[in-house]
Amino acid sequence: xxxxxxxxxxxxxxxxxxxxxxxxxxxxxxxxxxxxxxxxxxxxxxxxxxxxxxxxxxxxxxxxxxxxxxxxxxxxxxxxxxxxxxxxxxxxxxxxxxxxxxxxxxxxxxxxxxxxxxxxxxxxxxxxxxxxxxxxxxxxxxxxxxxxxxxxxxxxxxxxxxxxxxxxxxxxxxxxxxxxxxxxxxxxxxxxxxxxxxxxxxxxxxxxxxxxxxxxxxxxxxxxxxxxxxxxxxxxxxxxxxxxxxxxxxxxxxxxxxxxxxxxxxxxxxxxxxxxxxxxxxxxxxxxxxxxxxxxxxxxxxxxxxxxxxxxxxxxxxxxxxxxxxxxxxxxxxxxxxxxxxxxxxxxxxxxxxxxxxxxxxxxxxxxxxxxxxxxxxxxxxxxxxxxxxxxxxxxxxxxxxxxxxxxxxxxxxxxxxxxxxxxxxxxxxxxxxxxxxxxxxxxxxxxxxxxxxxxxxxxxxxxxxxxxxxxxxxxxxxxxxxxxxxxxxxxxxxxxxxxxxxxxxxxxxxxxxxxxxxxxxxxxxxxxxxxxxxx
Ligand code: FAD
Ligand code: NAP
Numbered sequence: 001x002x003x004x005x006x007x008x009x010x011x012x013x014x015x016x017x018x019x020x021x022x023x024x025x026x027x028x029x030x031x032x033x034x035x036x037x038x039x040x041x042x043x044x045x046x047x048x049x050x051x052x053x054x055x056x057x058x059x060x061x062x063x064x065x066x067x068x069x070x071x072x073x074x075x076x077x078x079x080x081x082x083x084x085x086x087x088x089x090x091x092x093x094x095x096x097x098x099x100x101x102x103x104x105x106x107x108x109x110x111x112x113x114x115x116x117x118x119x120x121x122x123x124x125x126x127x128x129x130x131x132x133x134x135x136x137x138x139x140x141x142x143x144x145x146x147x148x149x150x151x152x153x154x155x156x157x158x159x160x161x162x163x164x165x166x167x168x169x170x171x172x173x174x175x176x177x178x179x180x181x182x183x184x185x186x187x188x189x190x191x192x193x194x195x196x197x198x199x200x201x202x203x204x205x206x207x208x209x210x211x212x213x214x215x216x217x218x219x220x221x222x223x224x225x226x227x228x229x230x231x232x233x234x235x236x237x238x239x240x241x242x243x244x245x246x247x248x249x250x251x252x253x254x255x256x257x258x259x260x261x262x263x264x265x266x267x268x269x270x271x272x273x274x275x276x277x278x279x280x281x282x283x284x285x286x287x288x289x290x291x292x293x294x295x296x297x298x299x300x301x302x303x304x305x306x307x308x309x310x311x312x313x314x315x316x317x318x319x320x321x322x323x324x325x326x327x328x329x330x331x332x333x334x335x336x337x338x339x340x341x342x343x344x345x346x347x348x349x350x351x352x353x354x355x356x357x358x359x360x361x362x363x364x365x366x367x368x369x370x371x372x373x374x375x376x377x378x379x380x381x382x383x384x385x386x387x388x389x390x391x392x393x394x395x396x397x398x399x400x401x402x403x404x405x406x407x408x409x410x411x412x413x414x415x416x417x418x419x420x421x422x423x424x425x426x427x428x429x430x431x432x433x434x435x436x437x438x439x440x441x442x443x444x445x446x447x448x449x450x451x452x453x454x455x456x457x458x459x460x461x462x463x464x465x466x467x468x469x470x471x472x473x474x475x476x477x478x479x480x481x482x483x484x485x486x487x488x489x490x491x492x493x494x495x496x497x498x499x500x501x502x503x504x505x506x507x508x509x510x511x512x513x514x515x516x517x518x519x520x521x522x523x524x525x526x527x528x529x530x531x532x533x534x535x536x
Contacts, residue, residue: 004122004130004131005033005129005130005131005132006032006132006133007032007131007133007454008025008030008031008032008133008134008135008262009025009030009031009032009033009133009134009135009136009137009452010032010033010034010035010109010112010123010131010133010135010136010137011025011032011033011034011035011137011139012034012035012045012058012109012112012136012137012139012140012390012422013035013036013043013063013138013140013141013144014036014040014041014042014099014103014105014139015043015044015045015046015069015090015139015141015370016043016044016064016090016092016334016437016438016441017043017095017139017141017425017441017444017445018034018036018103018424018425019041019090019093019097019099020064020066020441020442020445021137021139021445021448022034022099022102022103022426023066023097023099024240024445024446024448024449025449025452026102026398028449028452028453029453031498032102033102033104033131033133034099034102034103034104034428035036035103035104035107035108035109035123035125036103036104036105036106036107037106037107037109038106038109039106040091040105040338041090041091041093041099041100041103042086042090042091042344043090043141043144044143044144045083045086045087045090045150046090047165047166047167048083048167048187048502049167049168049169050082050083050162050164050190050191050375050377051172051191051194051195051419052190052191052192052193052194052195053082053083053164053167053190053191053535054067054080054081054082054083054086054185054189054190054215054217055080055081055086055275055290056209056215056278056330056331057246057247057278057436058079058080058175058220058246058277059076059078059079059080059081059085059086059125059220059233060076060220060228060235061227061246061247061436062081062086062191062246062249062284062436062438063076063240063438064093064438064442064447065090065139065232065438065439065442066442066446068232068233070093070096071229071232072229072232074089074092074199075225076216076220076225077219077220078217078218078219078220079217079219079220079406080215080217080277080331080338090350090487098140103407104125106129107126107127107389107460108125108126109123109124109125109126110124110125110126110390110391111123111124111390111391111392111491112124112136112390112391112392112393113391113392113393113397114393114395114419114420114421114422115132116283116395117168118132118432119133119134119373119420119461119462119534120133120134121133121134121135121417121422121423122138122293123136126254132146133210134373134421134461135422135452136421136422136423137229137420137423137424137425137448137463138386138387138422138423138424138427138528139425140386140390140424141386141428142380142382142383142432142437143165143283143379143380143382143450144165144380144383144385144386145380145381145382145385145389145434146163146165146166146336146380147308147378147380147381147385147497147498147504148163148374148376148378149182149378150227151354151357151490152355152356152357152405153356153357153358153363154357154374156357156358156359157357157358157359157360157361158217158359158360159361159371159372159373159374159392160362160372160374161360161373161376162373162374162375162376163260163376163377163378164183164188164376164377164493165187165190165379165381170470171305173198174195174198174199175200176199176200177198177199177200177372178199178200178203178361178370178371178372178373179195179199179201179202179203179373179374179375180203180204180205180362180369180370180371180373180374180375181195181200181202181203181204181205181372181375181377182205182216182375182376182377182378183205183207183331183376183377183378183379183420184204184206184207184208184209184210184377185210185327185328185377185378185379186328186330186331187377187379188204188377188417188440189210189330189332190330190332190333191328191375191377192204192335192338192344192377193332193333193334193335193338193457194336195375196338196341196344199343200343201343201344202338202343202344202345203345203346203347203362203369203371204344204345204346204347205347205349205351205354205362206318206348206349206351208320208327208490209318209319209321210299210327211297211301211320211321211324211325211327211328212301212329212330212331212332212336213272213273213276213277213278213280213301213328213329213330213331213332213335213336214275214331214332215276215277215331215332215333215351216274216275217276217333218278218468225274225334229439233361235248235249236359238519239436239439239477240415240439240511240512240515241507241512242511242512243510243511244434244436245431245435245436245439245440245511246278246435246436246439247278247279247282249281250277250278250279251279252282253282253283253285254285254287255284255285255510256284256285256290256293257283257284257285257287257290257292257293257294257296257297258286258288258290258292258293258296259282260290265283265296265300266300268283269297269300271282271294273304273310276331277327277331278331280329281297281324281325281329283297284296284297284500285327288325288484288485288486289483289484289485290439290485291432291485291488294323294324294325294437294485295455297324297325298320298321298323298324298339298493301320301324302319302320304336305318305319305336308317308336308337308340309336309339309340310340311339311340314339314346317346317348317351318336318339318346322488322489323485323488323489324492325341325458325485325486326485326486326488326489327489327491327492327493328433328491328510330497333376343351343419346370347364348366352364352365352366353365355362356375360460366496375390378497379492379497380492380494381383382495382497382500382506383408383427383428383432383433383495383506383507384404384408384428384434384495384501385498387400387427388400388401388404388425390417392422394416394418394419394422395418395419395420396418396462398445399419400416400419402420402450403416403417403418405502406502406504407495407502407503407504407506408427408429408476408504408506409426409470409471409474410424410427410428410429410430410470410473410474411429411464411465411466411469411473411528411529412430412465412473412518412528413426413428413429413430413431413464413508414427414430414431414444414447414448414465414518415463415464415470415529416465416470417464417465417466417467417469417470418464418467419464420462420463420464421462421463421464423443423448425444425445425448426440426441428506428507429473429474429477429506429507429508429510430444430507430508430514431507431509431510431511431514432507433493433507434493434507434508434509435508435511439511440511443515443518445521447518451463451522451524453527454522455489455531458533459464459533460531460532460533461532461533461534462530462531462532462533462534463529463531463532464527464529464530465528465529465530466528466529466530468527468528469527469528472526474504474530476508477505477506477507477508478504478505480509480510481505481509482505484509485503486509487505487526492504493505493507494506507510
């Protein structure tokens with residue numbers, strides 16, 4: 001090929017974030033090149049094709065709001081859309097706004113190095129090409145770097161090995177097969193009931209039991225959709241004011257849990273259990289803030305598990321003990337019921353640890369389990385994984401891995417000191433995964449778009465988060481997180497799921513104050529960023 005392609009901006013990733021970023025760049029008159037490792041658009045919804053995959057924020061809210069015609073014309077079929085439906089939606093968005101022509105698919109960005117003298121980024125891709133850009137925007141996703149545990153002997157296993165986050169495009173048929181699933185987070189809890197419907201035998205390897213609330217998924221009634229569409233602007237606006245960026249249609253909590261008596265609490269939890277979904281954790285004002293309040297919700301769910309799972313010993317093993325909501329709450333369809341089926345078995349790996357994978361299955365401390373297929377629902381190297389798997393080098397050639405050796409250090413989750421003109425969408429230190437991510441993504445894309453416009457009109461050509469601003473920001477995020485119950489368990493929010501990862505609480509709880517903060521920064525000349533104009 002030869003030559004270096006020159007553009008204003010490189011956008012890495014073509015999920016919800018990359019697509020909207022490309023759209024806004026084009027609208028702003030910037031030339032942009034998108035790169036996407038996958039063979040199509042969709043990001044999360046391109047990769048996570050496992051059986052049962054669907055959103056856990058309701059479809060009518062888990063969608064873009066930036067274009068009125070788009071939100072009016074798209075018809076969501078289910079309360080919680082399935083992966084194929086969300087992928088179709090994102091493909092529709094790509095076509096509708098003619099975005100594919102700016103994206104190079106099946107192309108992984110391997111490195112991005114700043115060239116300080118030219119004030120440009122040199123981006124290298126795995127097709128051997130080089131692109132030079134003024135700005136790099138990482139839309140690489142919080143949950144896109146699969147975490148596959150290095151179990152001894154895994155390479156010897158003769159059966160199929162699958163990861164939920166890298167699911168094959170061809171239909172996987174489990175009929176007549178003995179399947180092992182490792183992991184009981186959201187992906188495991190969604191896929192286990194569906195795999196159980198097909199498999200001859202299903203063995204679930206559980207390290208930590210998880211709380212799950214019924215989804216009560218259903219087809220959407222056209223009248224309900226029409227009502228949402230008639231008031232879409234108001235719904236979107238109301239969601240902007242929610243701490244999580246969604247759920248404004250759910251009844252609001254009115255009091256702390258312990259101010260209600262036992263009967264009232266039970267009634268409230270029961271009503272929300274029947275309604276299904278995340279609204280369960282909004283039953284009272286303090287469920288994510290106060291341990292005693294949280295215990296009341298946790299015990300309610302444990303009671304439900306005991307009432308559902310017929311074998312009391314099994315029910316006990318499936319009953320979580322950590323704070324509810326500390327790990328992301330799961331939303332399921334028939335998860336606990338699955339364990340009443342004779343062909344489904346739970347292996348608690350705290351009681352019977354996995355010793356190794358053999359050619360024909362898994363050897364635990366209690367014996368061999370024969371399997372034809374191993375499904376890893378073991379999650380992601382979240383929030384930092386996709387970034388740190390690239391060779392990103394900033395000022396003085398410093399690798400991002402070195403800059404973040406003690407944990408990610410950003411300002412607003414958007415800018416990184418030492419890495420000028422590079423922006424991260426929903427980076428660590430932003431509300432990201434604690435929100436409806438589409439809402440957070442739209443906010444970041446629009447904030448970055450405004451910043452680029454500011455750069456253009458002021459003649460600034462280098463913008464970099466200052467070290468002091470980043471230090472203060474990291475301390476702020478930790479202080480806010482410390483006021484909640486989030487840091488009390490070993491979650492991926494803390495990096496605790498990946499051996500050796502620094503233990504830092506990465507997302508910032510609370511969307512509306514964050515939005516205010518970002519607006520304040522912009523209104524004050526991008527306070528906390530150093531803006532410089534070259535003289536040459
Ligand atoms: P992604 O969709 O992850 O896209 C990032 C893209 O970047 C990927 O396609 C990846 O291939 C590409 N990429 C990464 N590195 C490189 C590289 N070096 N070179 C080239 N390309 C690269 N959030 C919610 O708010 N509600 C939900 O209901 C919800 N459900 C989820 C269900 C599942 C199964 C998962 C895994 C996540 C879910 N999430 C949910 C979070 C979800 O990740 C976000 O909602 C959203 O889809 C993220 O969009 P994104 O564009 O930021 O990142
Ligand atoms: P996850 O929540 O990190 O769960 C991974 C599971 O694998 C956990 O049970 C974990 O146990 C287990 N595990 C990890 N490493 C292991 C090992 N070495 N040995 C045994 N078990 C191991 O990952 P996920 O389920 O893919 O979900 C990640 C996030 O993606 C979710 O929290 C959510 O934000 C999003 N998501 C959403 C949905 C949805 O409902 N819309 C569906 C899927 C994913 P420990 O708990 O002990 O670490």
